[in-house]
Amino acid sequence: MSDISITAGQADDRADAVPAGLGRTAVLALGTFAVGTDAFVLAGFLPDVAASLHVSTGGAGQAVTVFAAAYALASPLVATMTARVPRRALLVAALVLLAVANAGSALAPNLPFLLVTRVLAAVAAAAYTPTAGAVSVALVRPELRARALAVVVGGLTVATALGVPLGDAIGAVMGWRAALWLVAALCLVTAVAAGALMPSLPGGMPVPLRARLAALRHPGVAAVLPLTALGMTAAYTVYAYAVPAFAGVGVSGSGTTWMLGFYGLGAVAGNLASGIAADHLGPVRVLAVGYTLMAASMTGFALLAATGLRAPVAVGVASAVWGAASWCQTPPQQHRLIEAAPAQAPLLVALNSSAIYLGIGAGTVIGGLAVPAGAGTMFTIAAVLALTALAWLATTSRTPTSAR
Structure with missing residues (x-):
């Protein structure tokens, strides 16, 4: 990102x-x-x-x-x-x-x-x-x-x-x-x-800072940029609290390190694959797949936490999918923003980065509030946010100024 x-x-x-x-x-x-x-x-x-x-x-x-x-x-x-x-x-x-x-x-x-x-x-x-x-x-x-x-x-x-x-x-x-x-x-x-x-x-x-922020008034940018923050909020609601979250699905100690490693490998693969896929399939389709996979992985985690089932292999797979879904967002989102306002591409990439970190901060706040309620609640909230991002995408993809 x-x-x-x-x-x-x-x-x-x-x-x-x-x-x-x-x-x-x-x-x-x-x-x-x-x-x-x-x-x-x-x-x-x-x-x-x-x-x-x-x-x-x-x-x-x-x-x-x-x-x-x-x-x-x-x-x-x-x-x-x-x-x-x-x-x-x-x-x-x-x-x-x-x-x-x-x-x-x-x-x-x-x-x-x-x-x-x-x-x-x-x-x-x-x-x-x-x-x-x-x-x-x-x-x-x-x-x-x-x-x-x-x-x-x-x-x-x-x-x-x-x-x-x-x-x-x-x-x-x-x-x-x-x-x-x-x-x-x-x-x-x-x-x-x-x-x-x-x-x-x-x-x-x-x-000038005023010129940097003026791009926000473009209709296509206003439709696309909030999705970056929303998607990253969904992705990072649990990440900062990975230790208690993984403990809630039966993984602790050195197992947490392994799961973070699987997350990271998925992140690298998702980031690389999404750029290529966006060129061939279009950024909206790539994002739709990403948010669907994110919601699915979070739902899987929530079910493991609710049932008490211990399945480390499933947790590892879900962690890799979570990482891929989290990090597949940036290339297609940048693609949509640049297509919306090509003349302002450098500024839009920078604003997209700010939206990324705003989302990370918001997700961490939400996750922190959910920690006392347990891992299942944290994963459920993240799944709901991912589905909300998917709904936002479905709405804004009809905007004529956004890439499809």
């Missing part, structure tokens, strides 16, 4: 860079891997965070909520305020701030302190990820630009497949604070590499 947007000026302004191969984009991908891991790693050990800070699991989930909300709100503001900053300096500064924020989270003595550090981390992530995408296409020959962007986006998807389960495993052995220290260390290593290997690229012309 990338929030990478690229303007023509950024892609073509290659002042001191020599167009080359994909080698240096690996450094940028390492940074997006750190960002992706940081965004969701706390979900793997929220009960431990809650116990350490003497709050409820739902209270600890606010750490995920505030990160998502801060990212969504900061993304357009940071892009506007940092437009003229040289790209290498911005990359390094963002990674250093992300390292400091994670170190602060690792040292947090209480929940308010943790929430402040998560907001700082979100601001740093909002500065880094779009910049990494723009720089990646400025580093390579024109025929390699799409692949360069894919490498950077790959850092986020690999973080989902590997970073979060690994963080959960490390947290189980060494504690949640150790996992955050490792993320901080990875950010510093990447900052050093970026400072040493990235060329000096100038900033671009700022796009």
